[in-house]
Amino acid sequence: MVLRVSPATFIGRVQELDEFRGVLANARLVTLTGTAGIGKTRMAIEVAGQVRRAFPEGVWFVPLADLEPAAGREALAAAAMAALGIDDRSSGAPEDTLLDFLRDRHLLLVLDNCEHVLQASAALAADILTVASDVRILATSRESLGIAGERTHVLPPLPLPEPGRPYELRELLRIESVRLLVERAQDVDARFTITEQDVADVAQLCSQLDGLPLAIELAATRLRSMSVGQMVERLEDRFSLLAAGDRSALPRQSSLRALIDWSYNLCAPRTRLVWTRLTVFPATLDCHAAEAVCGFGEIAPEEVFDHLDRLVAQSVLLTERSGGTIRYRLPTTLREYAVEYLEDPAALLTLRQRLRDHLLLKASATIASWAGSAQRGALTELGADHPSVESALGWSLATEGEREQGLRLATKFRYHWLLGGHLAVGRGWLERFLNVVTEASPSRGEALWTVAWVALIQGDRIGALGHLRDLAAIAKELEDPALATHVSHWTALHAAFSGDVEDSLPGLRRAVEGHRTQQDVSLELTASFQLAYALVNADHVAEALELCSQAADVAEPLGECFNHAWLLWVTGLGLWRTGELDAAEQSVGAALAIERDFQDRLCIALSVALLSFITTSRGEYQRAAELADLAEHVCAVTGTCLEAYGPRLRADADACAQVIASQLGARPSIGAWSWSGSGIPVAEVIDRALGIEGSGRPDQTLLRTQQLPMTARELEVARLVAEGLSNRQVAQRLVLSARTVDGHVQRILGKLGVSTRTGIATWILEHADDVGRT
Numbered sequence: 111m112v113l114r115v116s117p118a119t120f121i122g123r124v125q126e127l128d129e130f131r132g133v134l135a136n137a138r139l140v141t142l143t144g145t146a147g148i149g150k151t152r153m154a155i156e157v158a159g160q161v162r163r164a165f166p167e168g169v170w171f172v173p174l175a176d177l178e179p180a181a182g183r184e185a186l187a188a189a190a191m192a193a194l195g196i197d198d199r200s201s202g203a204p205e206d207t208l209l210d211f212l213r214d215r216h217l218l219l220v221l222d223n224c225e226h227v228l229q230a231s232a233a234l235a236a237d238i239l240t241v242a243s244d245v246r247i248l249a250t251s252r253e254s255l256g257i258a259g260e261r262t263h264v265l266p267p268l269p270l271p272e273p274g275r276p277y278e279l280r281e282l283l284r285i286e287s288v289r290l291l292v293e294r295a296q297d298v299d300a301r302f303t304i305t306e307q308d309v310a311d312v313a314q315l316c317s318q319l320d321g322l323p324l325a326i327e328l329a330a331t332r333l334r335s336m337s338v339g340q341m342v343e344r345l346e347d348r349f350s351l352l353a354a355g356d357r358s359a360l361p362r363q364s365s366l367r368a369l370i371d372w373s374y375n376l377c378a379p380r381t382r383l384v385w386t387r388l389t390v391f392p393a394t395l396d397c398h399a400a401e402a403v404c405g406f407g408e409i410a411p412e413e414v415f416d417h418l419d420r421l422v423a424q425s426v427l428l429t430e431r432s433g434g435t436i437r438y439r440l441p442t443t444l445r446e447y448a449v450e451y452l453e454d455p456a457a458l459l460t461l462r463q464r465l466r467d468h469l470l471l472k473a474s475a476t477i478a479s480w481a482g483s484a485q486r487g488a489l490t491e492l493g494a495d496h497p498s499v500e501s502a503l504g505w506s507l508a509t510e511g512e513r514e515q516g517l518r519l520a521t522k523f524r525y526h527w528l529l530g531g532h533l534a535v536g537r538g539w540l541e542r543f544l545n546v547v548t549e550a551s552p553s554r555g556e557a558l559w560t561v562a563w564v565a566l567i568q569g570d571r572i573g574a575l576g577h578l579r580d581l582a583a584i585a586k587e588l589e590d591p592a593l594a595t596h597v598s599h600w601t602a603l604h605a606a607f608s609g610d611v612e613d614s615l616p617g618l619r620r621a622v623e624g625h626r627t628q629q630d631v632s633l634e635l636t637a638s639f640q641l642a643y644a645l646v647n648a649d650h651v652a653e654a655l656e657l658c659s660q661a662a663d664v665a666e667p668l669g670e671c672f673n674h675a676w677l678l679w680v681t682g683l684g685l686w687r688t689g690e691l692d693a694a695e696q697s698v699g700a701a702l703a704i705e706r707d708f709q710d711r712l713c714i715a716l717s718v719a720l721l722s723f724i725t726t727s728r729g730e731y732q733r734a735a736e737l738a739d740l741a742e743h744v745c746a747v748t749g750t751c752l753e754a755y756g757p758r759l760r761a762d763a764d765a766c767a768q769v770i771a772s773q774l775g776a777r778p779s780i781g782a783w784s785w786s787g788s789g790i791p792v793a794e795v796i797d798r799a800l801g802i803e804g805s806g807r808p809d810q811t812l813l814r815t816q817q818l819p820m821t822a823r824e825l826e827v828a829r830l831v832a833e834g835l836s837n838r839q840v841a842q843r844l845v846l847s848a849r850t851v852d853g854h855v856q857r858i859l860g861k862l863g864v865s866t867r868t869g870i871a872t873w874i875l876e877h878a879d880d881v882g883r884t
Contacts, residue, residue: 120156120856121293122268122286130157130263134248137261138239141224141249144265146443147324150250151222153265158220158248165246167217170194174231175223175442176393176497178504185500186227186234188535190219192496197531197711201570204534205234209241211746216244223442224251232257267321271313279306287316287326294330302333311338318342324443328373331425344372370447373424380409384417385426385440386451390461393497394430394437402468403461437494466502466512466519469495473522480525481632483669486708492526499523503539507546514553517543521557527564529672529710537564552593555584559596566600566607567712569754574604595624599637606640609757611648618644635661635673642680647758651684658684671708675701679717686724695724702796709792715744718799719752719763726766731773737799738767744795827854832871 134140134157142150155171162169172193177185187205191198196211198204219238224231232255235247239259249255254262268287271277282288283304291312295302304312315338319325332341374382387404388395395403400418405411418438421427428439440448452458472495476488492499499519506516520539527536540561547554558581565574578601585593602617618641625634638661645654658681665674678701685694698717705714722737745751752760830840841851855867862873 120152121290123153123156126153126265127157127160131161133261133263134161134246137259138245139235139247139249139255139257139260141251141254141260141262142265143251143254143262145322146252147322148265148267149323150265152323154220154222154248154250158218161218165216165218167215169218169220171220171222173222174227177227178392178501179226180504181227181230183230183234183237184538186230188532190221190234192531195531198534201565201568201573202534205237207534209237212238212242212245214244215242218246218248221247221249224249224255225253228253228255231255268323268326270317270321273317275313277309277313279304279309282309282313285316287319287321288312290323291316291326291330294327295333298331299334304338308338311342315342328370328425367447370444373426374447376424377420377426380413381417381420382451383409384414385421385444386448387461388421388427388438388440389445389449389452390458390465391440391498392501394439394494395498396435396437396491396494398472399465399468399495399498400438402471403464406460406464432490432494435491462502462505462509463512465498466506466515469499469502470515470519470522473519473526476525477522481635481665481668481670481673483671485671489525489529492523493530496526496530496532499526500535500539503543507539507542513543513547514551517547517557518553521553521560524560524563525672528567531711533564533568537561537568540564550584550587552588552590555581555588555590555593555596558584559593559600562600562604566603567750567754569751571604571608574600578604591624592628595621595628598624599633602644603640606644606647607754607756611644611756611758614644615641615648631664631668632670632673635665635670635677639673639676639680642677643683643755646680646684646687647756649687651688654684655681671704672710675704675708675710675713678704679713679720682717682720682724686720686727689727691724691727695721698724699800702799706793706796711744711792712750714792714795714799715741715750716752716755716759718744718795719759721799723762723766726769731770733801734766735770735774738763738770740795740798824854824858827851828858828870828874831855831858831867832874834871 130140130142130153142154144150158169158171170193172190174186174189177189183205184203187203187208188198191204191208191211194208194211196207198207221231221235228251231249231251235249235255236257238245238247254260268290269285270287271282271285283292292302292304315329316326319329329341336344374385377385384400384404388400390403391399397415397418401411401414404417405414409417418427422429422438426440426444428441430437430439452461473492476492480488503516503520506512506519517540520536520543523536527533527540540557544554544557544561547557558577562574562577562581565571565577578597581593581600582597584590585597598617599621602614602621604614605611605617606614618637621637622634622641625631625637638657642654642657642661645651645657658677662674662677662681665677678697682694682697682701685691685697698720701713701717705717718737719741722734722741725731725734725737752763827840830843835843837851837855855870858870859866862870
């Protein structure tokens, strides 16, 4: 994912920031190490934000905390690809796709939380550094990766008050650990303040917390309901007891554990039990998942939400808002802590089964209601569950008696694999389960046609053919009419993608009729657009257009996105082939309008390619060249190519490229456009493809905005700072709170990579022309 600067202000560490920037400037791999809770991730984000202008293709954040400890390079590469926005539709290994993508890039990768996957992180980092000479890596880990060329930077605790020294209030507030405590406490309760009478207690509290940002922030949440003195009273005995109980533990670890012990013991027994049960989730979860997995035994499902609410209030659970939904995250440290209370193997077995079965039920419901208006929301939810799915699949595969259910889960998540950019990962799980679940069954048959579909989209026709032969044998053995329909469907699609379009038509016709008989509207529509595509390539365009029209009449009232967009694309292709350029463009535009929300990048790539064909036929060669380059770019990001859809489409693209080259010479590159790395905003791709800016060229205002790495509000603040106004004066001028302006100034300093207000003023002067035009 693109690096996102935290909305919370970054407190202190000016010297460490300067040192770390210097280390990063002189080494291709820098690992930031330190104990749990020391703030490694936050420091890495701050430094990366300050140096982002040195990396033309961006700074990309790769979170690894959700991976299982046994994860290998393939899983790490898949995580990196997801963060970079690479929709993996290739047939190769994820690490090969990742390395190919990074080979000529100039960017910074932030690999966060490597300690539990240390060997795989080290191996992947070494491969990246070997292959991609302009890629730099910033890693966070509790220990170094241990590979050649690595520079390690140890992050110390925040500065603390000196024990026994009397402080004046103003002097105390300059100490970074105290500043963090006060600011975070004010975030929770704006009325919080400290007085001269609190000085000794504040100094003692920060000392007891050993300068650990996480410990300080957890403590700050309690200051809404008790005084600093009361907190010191409660913490002191526990810390002494813990130190006496485990003299081998580091003081910082003891302090953090004592604080979490205290938070844990503040919870009611049933709330603690929910906290413990939540440890089965490796990443985020929603309320329904919590109720389904944690609501059993002494806790009824309808009681779970109240316990979630208490855990949120006590800063144990974090909340993440996306659209109209809220998901919960148990921080890694708190999850690891609670795991120790889940010692009963039977309890853990029950939780893993319940998590897997909940995900299976959810995915099955998605399949059952797929031909409807909820497709995009369903895909978003399935994507958010990806870490839990991989955890459930890994456990099912390793556990005797659970593999059949694991195979069903991998199969029912097919639209996540197919449309969510995880083709290689999904195919890997399906094939691993198929290797161990060998008995002929409807579940195995469903998995076989699913994995064959994945392989065909990847362009691996040989691999797909092997799975289709196994599918045919099972369909015959079981005498299953639904599986027989799938044999016809995917075998015919294999022929169509191989160029044998006439031979594919009877099988695709049988597939449409078979799915209709079985009342599977979604697959009937899928087979319909695939049949129409084969008909267009066989030059039966009129029949193809009639079929698309009939199928669209079914899809549109349902609010269906996936098949409807492809039907419009096939319609556009057929109309272009018959020379109806305006109608073809209108049809492709309608497909892209659907994709603005649905975001199937493969359909977007092929739609942009088709627009390049249309504009070539119109003689608009400059525009056609730009569209062709854009289509190739989106294809590369998705990890696929036009060849996967058969030789005719590739021949169309090559013929248009020859015409463009004969008219323009060398094709212009989109390198001058506003794309960077793989972070292509889908709406912007579609706007450019449709020429919404007017000329079809990059909008110069957009380019200028990218050169000014600030929001409009931040730019206003920066201008006033450059005029010499204080933060309070800026707040008065813009009618904002002083705290809001403080946050803006901190973010501006980070974005510009400067440490003083003079630096902001200098930057404004240097960019006066661009600033004046915005």
